[in-house]
Amino acid sequence: MWPAGILITSWTYLWRTVPLHRRELEGRWEDDAPPPLPPGTPLDEVQFPQDGSGPLFHRRYRARIREAHMDAPETMRRVRADLNAVAPSSLARFQKVMGDEDGPLEAGDEYVVRMPGPWDGPVRVVEADEHGFRFVTLDGHLEAGQIAWRTGDAPDGMLVFEIESWARPGDPVSALVHHRLRMAKEVQLHMWTSVCEKVTRLSGGRLTGGVDIETRVVEEG
Template identity: 50%
Template sequence: MTTASRSVRLATVLRWPLGLALVSWQYMWRTTPLHRSEEQGSIADLPEHWDTDDDPDGRRQGLAAGVGPLLHRVYTVRIGHSTMSPATLMEAVAASLNRVSPEMAVFRKTCGADGPLRHGDEYLVRMPGPWDGPVRVVGRDATSFQLATLRGHLEAGQIKFRAAQDGDELRFEIESWARAGDRLSHLLYNRLRLAKEIQLNMWTHFCVRTAALAGGRPRGGVTIHTRRLDWPPTVASPASADVDRHDPIRQDASSFDFVFTPAIRPVLRLVGVSPVTAGVDLTPTHVLIRFGWWRISLQRSNIRTATVTGPFRPWKALGPRLSLADKGLTLGTNSDRAVCLTLRQPIAGLLPGWLLRHPNLTLTVARPDELAALLTPSIAAPELDAGGVARP
């Protein structure tokens, strides 16, 4: 078992430079015109039921679990001279994803019966570099299918493939809603833009190959429209956050600021923590926490208790701090009062989850009594197993 694991890791490492070289070569010699545009998004860009995703086994990596902004993208290609109907085209695509996927990406089915794509099937998408990503089919009808990312994917979100008749042409579209899956992915995706360009290259090739599968030709190239939405979506932007979040008349009861000790503010700014970049926002299903460079999405059903605690010794409650005693995480901005959340299942926070998970979380927010009351379950919630599924 150990030998096989080392072989797999070695093969993956060796595949990175070759795969990246192939992507770069294809990018430089692309002949299909690309029409790219990008603009600021809004809450309207969120997919339906984004915060109440059906997740029976706790493995789905939804938008709330991601890091950084949401990118809502639509890739569109118009296909001329095809005799296929939209349903026939999507049936052909679903029958063999690798016929339309570029050479750099391979779909390997890991769960489900042999044959065409079906609802509930799972795939591992193998790509150049460390981008391999597990996905699950969460929607399928005659003219479309939809995939959702699973734990361990480079991204957190979902993607939909669809075809429609548009006059005498076929219109094929890929619509994605995605955030970076973790902080490393955020660096590669949104800062260095490396992973972002690889993904764009992959899906534009997918559109071109789908046109070929339809027996037609792309008309006018491929159009890629991107809308970028800062996260969490309940806060409009850093420019307006100072006004909206700190106005006591306009402040939403589901939003909580961190209370800062004045003397510690300059130190916390070194790690990006300020009144604008730190806050807690509640949705019906999640607690969304921003603390400078750190982002945590916590399912409310994972909270065992929420209690008010404090005061603390200053060195124990300022900044992002790990408890050596129990691996608990404190996000501290003052030493007076805080809310301590004990969790049913440990979560990632300070570091990626495969390195460290925390069984409890302490937040030095304003109105701690109110936050604790909102997060205290009104009835005893069920225990969760290791996969996050409720025990009977």
């Protein structure tokens, strides 16, 4: 049975007014596999895609922001200083459990993403620079794979913010909830699109054209 908090929160986010442009395509492992982890990354407790169950989902959320008051590096500096400034508090809170508690996000830090119900997700930062950072999921996470946040300055003067993930459900139960029943997928979608909206507000700009969401599904083969 679904915890009431998840159902209510998910329903609330269905009423958002920002346009979401969603498409789901067939993917291929050679095109959609996660990038290699940086040399020297600690591998203890890492959940690789092969540790998961069901299809691999390669997903990208993209927001184009006009009239931003900050460029891409400054926006990312602000995001790394406090992930909870752009996280939807009703859906997720980032708690740093390894690294400088009061410092910005850095490679080697570990977080637990606190979510309603049995959804807490431990992650490790495997790289971080002025344009973004990348997490790998750890044992106990709902997914097995990686997720990256990044910013960029487009040639047309727009600020671009993206969240890109490469992951399979962490176990057969997660695969059922995510891929078949789709509840976890919808909660996740509204969480990351909310981050896109909050980064837009943080930058002082205006979201242009809604949030573009592309999912490439690599079926088990």
